[in-house]
Amino acid sequence: xxxxxxxxxxxxxxxxxxxxxxxxxxxxxxxxxxxxxxxxxxxxxxxxxxxxxxxxxxxxxxxxxxxxxxxxxxxxxxxxxxxxxxxxxxxxxxxxxxxxxxxxxxxxxxxxxxxxxxxxxxxxxxxxxxxxxxxxxxxxxxxxxxxxxxxxxxxxxxxxxxxxxxxxxxxxxxxxxxxxxxxxxxxxxxxxxxxxxxxxxxxxxxxxxxxxxxxxxxxxxxxxxxxxxxxxxxxxxxxxxxxxxxxxxxxxxxxxxxxxxxxxxxxxxxxxxxxxxxxxxxxxxxxxxxxxxxxxxxxxxxxxxxxxxxxxxxxxxxxx
Amino acid sequence: xxxxxxxxxxxxxxxxxxxxxxxxxxxxxxxxxxxxxxxxxxxxxxxxxxxxxxxxxxxxxxxxxxxxxxxxxxxxxxxxxxxxxxxxxxxxxxxxxxxxxxxxxxxxxxxxxxxxxxxxxxxxxxxxxxxxxxxxxxxxxxxxxxxxxxxxxxxxxxxxxxxxxxxxxxxxxxxxxxxxxxxxxxxxxxxxxxxxxxxxxxxxxxxxxxxxxxxxxxxxxxxxxxxxxxxxxxxxxxxxxxxxxxxxxxxxxxxxxxxxxxxxxxxxxxxxxxxxxxxxxxxxxxxxxxxxxxxxxxxxxxxxxxxxxxxxxxxxxxxx
Numbered sequence: 001x002x003x004x005x006x007x008x009x010x011x012x013x014x015x016x017x018x019x020x021x022x023x024x025x026x027x028x029x030x031x032x033x034x035x036x037x038x039x040x041x042x043x044x045x046x047x048x049x050x051x052x053x054x055x056x057x058x059x060x061x062x063x064x065x066x067x068x069x070x071x072x073x074x075x076x077x078x079x080x081x082x083x084x085x086x087x088x089x090x091x092x093x094x095x096x097x098x099x100x101x102x103x104x105x106x107x108x109x110x111x112x113x114x115x116x117x118x119x120x121x122x123x124x125x126x127x128x129x130x131x132x133x134x135x136x137x138x139x140x141x142x143x144x145x146x147x148x149x150x151x152x153x154x155x156x157x158x159x160x161x162x163x164x165x166x167x168x169x170x171x172x173x174x175x176x177x178x179x180x181x182x183x184x185x186x187x188x189x190x191x192x193x194x195x196x197x198x199x200x201x202x203x204x205x206x207x208x209x210x211x212x213x214x215x216x217x218x219x220x221x222x223x224x225x226x227x228x229x230x231x232x233x234x235x236x237x238x239x240x241x242x243x244x245x246x247x248x249x250x251x252x253x254x255x256x257x258x259x260x261x262x263x264x265x266x267x268x269x270x271x272x273x274x275x276x277x278x279x280x281x282x283x284x285x286x287x288x289x290x291x292x293x294x295x296x297x298x299x300x301x302x303x304x305x306x307x308x309x310x311x312x313x314x315x316x317x318x319x320x
Numbered sequence: 321x322x323x324x325x326x327x328x329x330x331x332x333x334x335x336x337x338x339x340x341x342x343x344x345x346x347x348x349x350x351x352x353x354x355x356x357x358x359x360x361x362x363x364x365x366x367x368x369x370x371x372x373x374x375x376x377x378x379x380x381x382x383x384x385x386x387x388x389x390x391x392x393x394x395x396x397x398x399x400x401x402x403x404x405x406x407x408x409x410x411x412x413x414x415x416x417x418x419x420x421x422x423x424x425x426x427x428x429x430x431x432x433x434x435x436x437x438x439x440x441x442x443x444x445x446x447x448x449x450x451x452x453x454x455x456x457x458x459x460x461x462x463x464x465x466x467x468x469x470x471x472x473x474x475x476x477x478x479x480x481x482x483x484x485x486x487x488x489x490x491x492x493x494x495x496x497x498x499x500x501x502x503x504x505x506x507x508x509x510x511x512x513x514x515x516x517x518x519x520x521x522x523x524x525x526x527x528x529x530x531x532x533x534x535x536x537x538x539x540x541x542x543x544x545x546x547x548x549x550x551x552x553x554x555x556x557x558x559x560x561x562x563x564x565x566x567x568x569x570x571x572x573x574x575x576x577x578x579x580x581x582x583x584x585x586x587x588x589x590x591x592x593x594x595x596x597x598x599x600x601x602x603x604x605x606x607x608x609x610x611x612x613x614x615x616x617x618x619x620x621x622x623x624x625x626x627x628x629x630x631x632x633x634x635x636x637x638x639x640x
Contacts, residue, residue, distance in 0.1 A: 127596060282452070
């Protein structure tokens with residue numbers, strides 16, 4: 001059992017795992033190369049991201065990798081996908097935090113918070129009417145647990161809510177209707193807020209392109225809490241710069257950290273945040289609890305939870 | 321029937337009223353003095369605020385005033401309170417907009433939006449964990465329709481919600497419990513977010529004083545969408561300046577517009593907004609619909625809705 005962390009800085013509350021398994025720590029390539037040779041499981045934590053492909057040939061006994069994040073695009077590489085190694089993710093941990101973040105961003109736009117803060121900086125009392133979210137239209141791309149949490153929050157705010165999933169299907173208690181990804185541009189034309197909560201997979205790469213941004217209403221806002229790779233960033237920059245859409249709030253980018261010379265920092269009506277939507281105080285502890293639960297199952301030979309379909313790139317739920 | 325507006329700029333959709341009554345328009349003192357002499361009702365709109373006491377002796381036939389706002393502290397004066405003139409307010413129109421605004425402000429604090437925007441201005445990727453609202457404690461002072469809408473939004477976000485009303489009473493579907501105003505300081509000590517949604521009345525004047533701010537947790541935030549007069553502003557300034565509370569978002573002030581030399585503009589962790597929480601696009605139309613509905617009742621001799629208890633300063637609901 002290898003933890004992708006140093007023994008000096010172990011994951012919080014990891015004691016529960018040490019009762020069930022021999023733990024080694026590794027946060028550098030040489031340490032990981034040595035530790036992984038005997039390991040049957042890996043808790044992919046922090047710094048092992050870039051190291052794993054390099055030491056992969058030595059991982060002869062590895063059977064399971066627990067990711068500390070929900071998206072596993074950073075973790076997957078061809079040899080791992082081809083192998084029998086099971087990958088589990090942190091599905092479920094970040095749903096509420098991300099939904100709250102999206103609501104906060106929608107309200108920041110609706111209530112003109114950027115203008116409020118700008119007015120305050122200039123000590124100016126600039127009254128202007130606000131928008132109601134109630135009655136507005138929310139489209140959520142990605143109808144897994146995160147997308148559903150966002151949709152539920154939208155419904156609580158009395159918004160009309162639709163979704164976009166892999167395939168078109170009938171609506172449910174959260175989404176009035178669900179379009180397939182091939183219907184994304186049409187669905188986006190309907191919405192006041194378009195939220196991208198998609199994982200980065202070969203199928204979602206640059207799904208948000210010029211045709212999608214071109215179909216959006218001039219007043220509509222785009223919010224990305226999924227992955228930067230799902231967006232054709234040049235098309236988004238153009239749409240914002242030419243004010244063909246109403247604004248954007250971007251928490252993820254193709255390249256992170258966003259370079260200081262990126263155009264995104266100063267586009268009009270655009271909020272740039274540093275990939276924080278899911279990272280609430282306490283998420284480390286929550287992921288460790290999930291890992292310990294899975295370790296218990298692993299040791300007992302029971303099925304693990306949150307098993308990723310490595311070819312799809314996320315946890316695929318059985319069709320209803 | 322007098323409208324507090326000019327005929328050139330009438331309230332929107334007022335045609336429905338002109339079918340039921342002779343309308344005169346007045347937005348200056350001489351015009352109001354002339355028009356009010358024959359009027360049996362007044363739609364107190366925009367600029368009549370300061371004019372009414374002056375022309376009051378001429379209002380011999382006046383029986384009803386419809387306020388275009390929910391709070392009527394600006395409208396009431398001793399002779400009006402003593403008179404038989406019925407005052408109705410815009411209760412119910414602003415609930416959802418104000419609740420959304422409060423959620424937006426709570427999320428702005430929880431998600432560190434001020435820091436995000438500051439980081440963006442400096443093109444700096446400053447990752448730091450966010451707070452969850454879920455599980456946090458929300459205290460709402462004011463348990464009328466606006467306070468209840470705020471409480472409901474807090475519950476939708478999975479917060480613990482308590483209220484403060486005139487008298488302590490048992491909780492209900494929204495508030496776990498309701499303290500009386502004499503228990504405000506104790507209730508505030510419990511909360512992560514303290515929201516002031518109180519009307520300005522003699523009973524609420526400076527209710528939020530040094531003892532209340534002194535009892536709050538150092539991390540707790542104060543949000544005022546009620547009235548500035550409910551707060552002892554010097555005590556609030558001191559609490560913020562000395563960082564004895566975590567922050568404040570203030571939409572209302574004792575003096576509005578807030579003077580440009582006010583200390584509030586630059587206090588730490590403080591968001592100053594220009595009394596916009598209720599003023600959603602469409603509120604004028606919504607108030608006119610309410611007025612037309614009441615006018616229909618007035619003409620038919622039926623009881624009006626939203627009748628203000630002029631001594632209490634708001635619509636008093638019958639005790640449950």
